[in-house]
Amino acid sequence: MDREKIDAITGLRGLAALLVVYGHALDWFALPWKNHLFGEIGVAIFFSLSGFLMAYLYLGKRFSAINVADYAFSRFSRIAPAYLVILLVSYVIYVNLDPNFVYGISGKNILRHVFFSGNVSVFWSITPEVEFYFLFLLAWAAGSRFLGRSDVAGLLFLALASLILLSYRDIFPGTFVGSKLHYFLFGMIAGVMRSHVDSRDQNRKWFALLHAVSVAALVSIAAGWTVLPFAGNQEFYNSILTAVFSAFLVFGLSFPSAVGNVFFANRAMVLCGEWSFSIYLLHMPIIYLLRKIHSEPFPTFILLPVAVLVLLFSWLNYRLVEKPGARLIKSAGSLFKRKFLTAFPLAAGSRSMPLGGDTR
Numbered sequence: 001m002d003r004e005k006i007d008a009i010t011g012l013r014g015l016a017a018l019l020v021v022y023g024h025a026l027d028w029f030a031l032p033w034k035n036h037l038f039g040e041i042g043v044a045i046f047f048s049l050s051g052f053l054m055a056y057l058y059l060g061k062r063f064s065a066i067n068v069a070d071y072a073f074s075r076f077s078r079i080a081p082a083y084l085v086i087l088l089v090s091y092v093i094y095v096n097l098d099p100n101f102v103y104g105i106s107g108k109n110i111l112r113h114v115f116f117s118g119n120v121s122v123f124w125s126i127t128p129e130v131e132f133y134f135l136f137l138l139a140w141a142a143g144s145r146f147l148g149r150s151d152v153a154g155l156l157f158l159a160l161a162s163l164i165l166l167s168y169r170d171i172f173p174g175t176f177v178g179s180k181l182h183y184f185l186f187g188m189i190a191g192v193m194r195s196h197v198d199s200r201d202q203n204r205k206w207f208a209l210l211h212a213v214s215v216a217a218l219v220s221i222a223a224g225w226t227v228l229p230f231a232g233n234q235e236f237y238n239s240i241l242t243a244v245f246s247a248f249l250v251f252g253l254s255f256p257s258a259v260g261n262v263f264f265a266n267r268a269m270v271l272c273g274e275w276s277f278s279i280y281l282l283h284m285p286i287i288y289l290l291r292k293i294h295s296e297p298f299p300t301f302i303l304l305p306v307a308v309l310v311l312l313f314s315w316l317n318y319r320l321v322e323k324p325g326a327r328l329i330k331s332a333g334s335l336f337k338r339k340f341l342t343a344f345p346l347a348a349g350s351r352s353m354p355l356g357g358d359t360r
Contacts, residue, residue, distance in 0.1 A: 008253045011264035014272025016045035017279040029298045040236045048246035051187020054136045063144035073333030081325025086281045102288035131177035132184045170238045186247035208257040278314035
């Protein structure tokens with residue numbers, strides 16, 4: 001079942017990327033708001049968005065070879081082009097030009113990063129993201145068996161395994177999906193709930209109020225008026241409360257309202273959302289290179305031209321690397337399905353399962 005494209009969700013992804021940029025700029029600029037959890041809030045939103053979108057887009061489809069291939073090529077085309085190009089460029093710079101480069105990719109760790117399991121700088125968050133993509137296949141298979149055969153065994157097993165992982169989330173390394181599983185799980189729950197609701201039947205005034213409160217909460221946290229009860233990022237990421245808040249934010253903004261459209265579905269924020277992965281990967285090298293030129297902390301007003309520079313390079317990377325790379329990978333996926341999967345009758349079972357109301 002096809003799902004509607006939700007511009008406010010794309011805009012929220014853009015906001016998450018900008019929060020990460022601001023969080024990393026705190027040590028390099030004389031900025032007014034010193035909440036050092038900006039980056040963590042942005043990453044938490046990214047994780048919750050992944051859980052939400054995977055559930056919203058795929059749990060209504062039959063778990064078949066063709067649908068799984070669509071999913072795999074779609075996920076790979078989303079992250080691989082920009083990630084691998086920036087990874088290889090970083091390797092060349094670090095090994096041959098600048099041993100102090102912010103992305104310390106060398107012969108000792110490049111294979112880990114090529115296989116999406118590295119932990120250098122911002123690359124660390126890609127690892128649990130990709131691990132979740134594999135884990136989601138189990139949830140999708142179990143959900144499909146339940147919808148098709150009323151078989152609850154798979155869901156019960158996954159629920160038990162999730163409880164065990166959640167119980168030990170504070171001792172897992174940060175790059176392991178188990179340490180961030182609560183963000184993905186609550187995001188998935190929000191995605192399943194959203195699949196059952198037709199946005200056309202909802203009162204937009206209530207969602208306008210909810211979106212206004214959400215914006216106010218984000219501004220209050222950013223300004224330091226609402227002090228988060230976390231001593232550091234480890235406590236932040238371990239908190240169930242932050243996972244619930246992130247999922248609730250994503251769920252609420254998946255419904256249209258005048259306030260949501262103004263703050264999140266406007267053209268500028270949607271573009272930032274489309275470029276968000278490039279923004280996430282490129283902002284640190286750009287800030288690093290500027291610091292090489294000017295070693296003292298930058299004044300606050302310099303942040304705006306730096307942000308414009310980050311957006312410019314992110315747009316170029318999106319147009320020249322992300323989009324062409326995604327088209328190439330998706331073309332390879334279409335060829336793979338046409339040449340191999342369609343030769344097996346069982347692989348063609350791509351009929352969608354009725355998960356909820358039509359949301360278009």
